[in-house]
Amino acid sequence: MRLVGNIGLAVALAAVVAGTAVAIAASWGGAYFLPGAAAGILTGAAALLRHRGGRLRAAVAGLAVAAAAVVAAHVAGLPAEPGPATALALAVLVGSVTRVAPVRTVAAVAAAGLAVVAVGAFTHPGWSGAFAVTVFGALAWAGGVLTGGALRLLDARRLAAVAAVRRDERLTIARELHDVVAHHVTGIVVQAQAAQLVARKDPAKAGESFAGIEAAGAEALAAVRRVVGLLRDEESADPGAWGVAAGPERIADLVSRFERVGPAVHLQLPPHEDQWPAEVTGAVHRVVQESLTNVARHATHASNVTVALSEVDRTVTFRVADDGAGGPPGVHSGYGIVGMRERVEALGGTLSAGPRPGGGWQVDGTLPLPGPGPVAG
Structure with missing residues (x-):
């Protein structure tokens, strides 16, 4: 793209130099066109080489040549400078600096131009054609500054967009790793604690607990490998569906695994859960997973947990509640609730978490389903 632009600029400069030379030869005669043509060629060369030697250096060189041409034209009685070719090259140089240089440098170069x-x-008051040359130079200068400024704004917006995408990717990866690691490691810790009690009371049954720990560790490894595989797969561009396959058995499997280390769960699933989009299914799965992880980690005295999902008027409603003694300590200082809220709000939903009036902790939220569809109760 840069090569094509430079070829186009070279052709335009050559055409302007040739046209100006013909016009001066016809009106002034002789070789009066040579100094102006030389100035145009030198400033044009600086413009064409601006990417190799540095934009600022090229602009300074071009301005120096143009200033020398103005002085020479005034002293030697030559046609007005900077001529059209020089003005065009200066416009490119000034615009190039305006696009990338610091503000003070841009102001200095633009003022010099x-x-x-x-x-x-x-230096040529009243000379025939001097006014037209000046107007062309002023318009070229203004065009260079405006074009460079516009490209500068576009570059800034593009960089901001890239930074936002990278920030979103980091947050998505952080949420995913937190959900996977915290959930599975919590299960391993709880089962290890239970194994210690079983080993003291009935060593013969300790093997069952260790088998459960091994199974939980294998599940954790599989989950981490799945996350890493999805992160390496460029085709998996939908972060909302990471780590989750659509289907009603996913929440049921999650609850079943939790019940092996925690209290019983009263599960309520809507009849059309398998028809939800992948991003909605993924967000609900992660909310339920993180909520159950918090129950296992903090609500140690909970005897009953409710996981209720429903769909009414194209809106998914979810609730995870336990009857433990109060809410998770320090929950607001961790990343779990923050990650859940970010997932849900990114899809246009809402989420709230806090202590229940009768004791325990409760997570409530809603997620809109995109597009029209049947109403399910």
């Missing part, structure tokens, strides 16, 4: 054009106007 405007000064060259202005001084050129005052």
Whole structure:
């Protein structure tokens, strides 16, 4: 793309130099066109080489050539400078610096370019064609500054968009790893604690507990491998569906695994759960998973847990509640609730978490289903 642009610029500069030379030869005669043509070629070369030697260096070189041409034209009685070719090259140089340089540098280069054009106007008062040359130079200067400024804004917006995407990717990865690691490691810790009690009371049954720990560790490994595989798979561009396959048995499997280390769960599932989009299924799964992980970690005295999902008027409603003694200590300082809320709000939903009036902890939320569809109760 840069090569094509430079070829186009070279062709345009050559055409302007040739056209200006013909016009001066026809009106002034002789070789009066040579100094202006030389200035145009030199500033044009600086513009074409601006990416190799540095934009600022190229701009300074071009401005120096243009200023020297203005002085020479005034002293030797030559046609007005900066000529059209020089003005065009200066516009490219000033615009190039305006796009990338610090604000102070941009202001200095732009002011120098405007000064060259202005001084050129005052060195040829009343000369035929001097006014047209000055107007062309001023318009070229303004076009270079405006074009460079516009490209600068576009670059800034593009960088901001890339930064936002990277930030969202980091948050998604952090949420996913937190959900997977915290959930499975919590199960391993709880089963290890239970195994210690069983080993003291009935060593013969300790083997069953260790088998459960082994199974939980294998599940944790599989989950981590699945997350890593999805992160490496460029085709898995939908973060909302990461780690979750659609289907009603997913929540049921999650609850069944939790019941091996925690209290009984009263599960309520809607009849159309398998028809939800992958991003909704993924978000609900992660909310339920994190909520059950918090129950296992903090609500140690809970005897009953409710997981209730429903769909009414294209809106999914979910609730995870336990009857433990109060809510998870320090829950607001961790990443679990924050991650759940980010997942849900990213899909246009709401989530709240807090202590229940009768004791225990409760997580409530809603998620809208995209597009029209049948109403399910």
